[in-house]
Amino acid sequence: MALTGPATSPAASPLARMRDDLRRQARQRRAGVPYPPGDTHGATRRIITLNRRPLHTLLDAYERHGPVFTLRMLRAEVVFALGPQANHEILVSQASNFLWREGFRDLIPLLGDGLLTIDGAFHRQSRKIMLPGFHRERIAGALGLMDGEIERAIAAWRPGAQLDLYHWTRELALRIAMRALFGLDPDRSRADLDAAEEFERALGFYGHDVLMQMLRGPGTPWRRMRGAREHLDRLIFGEIERRRRTGERGEDLLSLLLDAEDEDGNHLSDEHVRDEVMTLLFAGHDTTTATICFLVYELARAPHERALLRAERRTLPDAAPTFEQLAGGALPRLDMALDETLRLWPPAWIGPRRSVEATTVAGVPVPADTFINYVSWASHRLPDVWEDPHAFVPDRFSEERRKTIPKGAYVPFGGGSRTCIGMRFGQLEIKAIMARILRDFDVELEPGWKLRVSQTPTLGPRGGMPVRVQAAG
């Protein structure tokens, strides 16, 4: 039997959402539970500052109001929760009181009902069916494909060459995701190439700021995204139909999802397979792209750290490191640098939720039916939790010091039963790419270039990242 999807879906049109939000607020007022302290005037200005300087705005509110506070945005009160205790409660000890579906409602028009946008039993069963796709041996099996793609992408690098590292990594990560998750090979056929291009076009919607995303009608980002989605759906359903008809299967995750069943005989419908594949492509390539960029950015500004990483890479043979080496701690300084990069720049920086029942978070009362976000980016930079919070210090993640990090303080992959399902896949991919770069190259930032961060849908360098490649010294 195919799993049954979510019972309800949040409204897609901005007007209907506004109406739902107003009704929700009226219910809350009747219930009489106050919102946490915060800034509830000047809503339009705030949405602009929060868009432009989210980290600064949130750290400032934390200092004035404590770990759980309210900011009024346009028409609604939104709660933000920072710090170890709040993170632990939202992600682990009270996780079932915080729903994802409405928090991530903007993603539903593209992704449908995949892991990121579903809750409860439907989520639990879906995740259980998908988990074998992320088992150790399955991820190990993807390394060959990753190495092949990395070699292909790096073949054009020459000492002195200039390139946009963001663009380079994004293309590489999308090719890896397309092949490993969906079995598509952009070199093989026009249809496969179209899928990659359409997917990029659809994602363009989430690169616009919130106000642009609200526009509807011809020529708007919304309309372009819907057009790309229709095209993608034709391709994906066509591929699903072809695989079912021919029985063709491969090492990719799509093959696994088509046949997956839990012990009660539940399986995924074709629509559900489509939604999960889209969700994984979405969640799985921007995050790794951004992490590589931020890691290279930090290393470019820390020559000593870079030299240590290069020396460590030389302890292994020139050949691409094996799965056991990459996943088993043969490059401990690279592991520490990666963890520290994800502390400073966690790509999935905000976790939007809606509370079900009234509750307390970090001791602060939060009403039922409230939009609440945990924010790893700000939590990872709290001065009372992290010494010198804005500095790049990989040694914080040495074996000894890692033990002193409080529970819930470090959450770049979320936590609890919904921890990022692609964490090991993403870490492996990042380390494989970095190990290859470090073997032969030194990457410098273009002189005069300054990092500006964009945050929709994930953190990343705004407008790309121009670098110059040199031979490793």
Ligand code: HEM
């Ligand atoms: C550096 C790389 C990555 C980072 C930092 C990252 C981060 C995250 C975070 C923080 C969450 C939880 C969001 C929340 O609590 O609101 C999450 C969930 C998720 N991630 Fe990742 N991710 C990465 C790579 C990947 C990859 C490679 C894939 C797929 C191949 C993936 C698929 C997912 C999915 C499907 C979920 C939802 C899981 C569920 O709800 O059961 N991620 N990720």
